[in-house]
Amino acid sequence: MLRRLALALVGGLSLVLAFEPVGASYVVPVSVAAFVLATVGLPASRAWLPGLVFGIAFCYPLMFWMRVVGYDAWAAMSGVEALFLGLLGAVVALLHRLPAWPVWVATAWVAVEQVRTSGPLGGMPWGRLSYATADTPWASALPYVGQAGLGFLLALAGSSLAWLVLGPGRRQRFVAGATAGGALALATLPALAPWTPDTTGHRTVAVVQGNVPGEGDDILLDPRQVTQNHVQATIDLGANIDAGREPRPDFVLWPENSTASDPFLDEGLNLGIETAVDAVGVPVLVGAMVDSGPDHVLNQGIVWTPGVGAGDRYTKWHPVPFGEYIPWRSFFSGNIGRLALIPRDMLSGTRTEPLTVDGTRVADAICFDVAYDDGIHAQLRNGADLLVVQTSNATFIKTDQIEQQFEITRLRAIETGRYVAVASTNGVSGIIAPDGTVVDRAEPRTTAVLVDQVGLSDQVTPAVRIGQWFGRACVAVTVVGLLLALVAYRRPRGEQA
Template identity: 60%
Template sequence: MLLRTSLALVAGLTLSLAFEPLALPIVMPFAVAAFFLSTRGLRARSAWIPGLGFGVAFYFTHISWMRDSIGPDAWVALATIESLFYAVLGSVTAALHRRRLWALWMAPAWVTMEVVRSGWPFSGMPWGRLAFGVVDTPAAPALPYVGSVGVSLLVALVSSLLAWVVVARGREQRVAGGASVAVLALTLLPALTPYDVEETGQATVAAVQGNLPGPADNILFDSQQVTDNHVQATIDLADQIAAGAQPEVDFVLWPENSTASDPFGNAAVNAGIRSASAAIGVPILVGAIVDAGPDHVLNQGIVWDPVTGAGERYTKRHPVPYGEYIPLRDYLDGTFGKLALIPRDMLSGSRKTPLEIAGISVADAICFDIAYDDGLYDQVSRGAELLTVQTSNASFIFTDQIDQQFAMTRLRAIEAGRWLVVASPNGISGVISPEGEVVATADPRTQAVLVEQVGLSSDITLAVRLGPWVGRSSAVLTGVGLLLGLLAYRRSRHSPAPGGVLDENPEDEVLP
């Protein structure tokens, strides 16, 4: 067990290298294959140990940025919870190893684990999904075909077949090698036949990065000045357009927390938005914290028209538990530690239709929303022509989190076959093509305005059409595999052993 757990620990650390800051995706299939091998031959009731070792090594390293930005207590708590999912996966894969074609059962089990932990408990934590590491690899063009969940499935399948090559012998090893090459070729085939998304129009969009006064990692240090920075940057852009130094824009994108005070209750904030809107003469998608009664707030993107004022709104669908709301608040001391910084809970949004901004259908996402599949899938499938992301990564500005999130943002552009514009108060802001290319970006911790012409499209990629069905199918397959194993085990316990004696220790319980 010590050797297996050591292998799992090394594999977990290796998998963390696939993501930012090092971003070495080549290690992914080897790390995941080593995980599968670490549970082979174990009983399910003990295979959770190397599974937990893998999870601890991977997840504590992968989200180490949380230790310094949010706090060591939150880092330990979240990483521990996520590590437990890999422990459960360890037991599941140990049971599935008993199947005849065990290598084909591993990938659906891995994906099922990723999907479950991405939505539970509370709103889940998608960070660390295999697909989030492929954006700069030849596997990225598969995203519009099968989606992020499908790409995770393909990477996990290549990994399990690689593990099969390691343990197989003779003719079986040749079969395993051939299967590995075939699946790898299937994964890379879209690089030769890129998904064709027809462009139906163009627009010019400005993304404003207003920057923060004082400490670069504290949006609340002077929230009024943050708003003023975005107002002034927008007015300056209007002056440049009037002078012919910049092209006219269709709309302006402000980031999340560009107004951290309710623009309907704070007169200074309201006046600032109206002055910026009047100067630029086109709608601004404002990022605002809006009061929702004495106990709740809303994190919203508000379409602010220069004539009619505030209009359509997108509300953040996935507030961060213990960061933006406190689950089980009635049972916790709200004055303990950093919980005291969350006096009101942020409510979740449920909008599924895109925003209409200057005649353009826009799918919006706010910060961590970009890590989840549902919001953008819903809006793109209902006609969104362009993607926007309003984010506020100020708390993480000195960490690797901003690079990890930006990689996910690029993935969403590829997956949906859409141009994507992202605005952040102090980084990372950028404009991304449907191929995942960063065509413009602003340096972190600076004030900048990105003005770019982007394409519009109404085509819906196969990935968006598939939606959650790849994950659901993986869950069904995993359940079937475990059920078949249980039935085989029960038959073996009730079948006469040689000499007419029931075999109390069936061979399939512990593999040699």
């Protein structure tokens, strides 16, 4: 067992290297193989332990950025995510009894990713296998199979590698006609036909990164100055446009938390936004916190149009538990003093229609929304031509989180076949092409304005059409596989085929 635990530990740590800031994506199948080899051949009652060790070795380093919120929050979140991999260890041990077990194992891996992305408390998608594939041939499969489908191909490559290592005694359990080489080839086959989206038009977008005062890691240190930074940067953009130094954009994108107070209740903030909008003479998509009664707040992207004011709005789908709202507030707020800094709970949005910004249909995602499939896919299926991300990563600006999120955003561009404009308060802001190429990027912890032309597309990729159904199907198939494995285990030895 000690050898298995050591293998699980090494496998989990190596998988961390696949993600930013290292980005050694090629280790993904090897790490999955290590997980499989550490768990197969054990009873499920013991296989959960190497699975848990793998999960601890993977989740705690990967999400170490959460420590800036609090070491207790980091320990709790990483621990919950590690438990899912412990469960996966027991599941893999059972599925190994079935013919074609590498396929069953890959299906189970996706099933667990699907479940942990959905819950508890809204789920946490960080660490999905597909999120480590930017700048690899594997990423070309995303428009066809989506994040869950690519995760399946990567897990299949890893489980097939484990099958190859186990030797002839175990290989006979893989169905006739399937080979490890064929399974590994599945992981790169879609790269032979890269997705090329149709372009229906072009728009010029200005992305404003206003910067955050002080050390840059506290968005609430001086929230009025944060807003003023974005107002002034937009006014300066307007002056450059009038002087002919910059083209006039079709709209301007501000980040999440560009105003941390309700601009409809604060006359000074409202006037500042109006001044900025009038200076550029085009709509500005403002990131604002809007009151919703005495106990709740909304995190919104608001289309602010010259001469009209505030109009169309998108509300963040996935507020962060214990960061933007407190589950079971009556218990936790009385026992963890730091939670007193969150006096109101953020409500979740449900909008599935894209925003209309001066005739352009725009899908919006606010911060962690970009890591979830649901809201983005819904808006694209309903006709969005462009994807924007409004984010406030100031809390994590000195950690690896900002680069990990930007990598996820690049993969969203590839998956959806859309240009993506990203506005962050102080990093990382940028413009990303549908093939994942970074067209323009602002340096973190600076004030910057990016003005770039982007393409529009109304073409919906197969991945967006499939949405979450592949992941959900993997959950159902895994349940069936577990039932079959239990039946095979209980069948008398003489009755086995």
